[in-house]
Amino acid sequence: MNHQHLFGTIKNSLSHPIFRKCYRVECYGWNGSLNTEEMNFIRRNIDLRHGFKVRCQCEESFNKELLFDIPEIEIVHAQLISSGDFKGMKCKIVRLWRHSFTPKGLNQIWNGIIRLY
Numbered sequence: 001m002n003h004q005h006l007f008g009t010i011k012n013s014l015s016h017p018i019f020r021k022c023y024r025v026e027c028y029g030w031n032g033s034l035n036t037e038e039m040n041f042i043r044r045n046i047d048l049r050h051g052f053k054v055r056c057q058c059e060e061s062f063n064k065e066l067l068f069d070i071p072e073i074e075i076v077h078a079q080l081i082s083s084g085d086f087k088g089m090k091c092k093i094v095r096l097w098r099h100s101f102t103p104k105g106l107n108q109i110w111n112g113i114i115r116l117y
Helices: 011-015 017-021 036-045 083-088 103-116
Strands: 025-027 052-054 072-075 093-096
Touching: 083 103
Parallel strands: 025 052, 052 072, 072 093
Antiparallel strands: none
């Protein structure tokens, strides 16, 4: 769903039960930024157990922990996600694009994952 439409013209429609049956949800938009209030709204009205893809920017004050328990998450603009955030995620599948991890940081994350097994 386009961010501007999601929180503009169709916001009132999201409480309809049909949105609870969505298999996978994607929020995109070049002109908008997802904020904590909007993410809380999405979590209250849409079942995200099958996955959520964030293709729009997130505001700097965005509460990233709202994404940490979604089983499958994909974040295109992941600059705000730190290695500590990543380690705190309880997701089964995580895809981060345009992140700010350094090679050393990625190695630390990878080594931490390997130790779990």
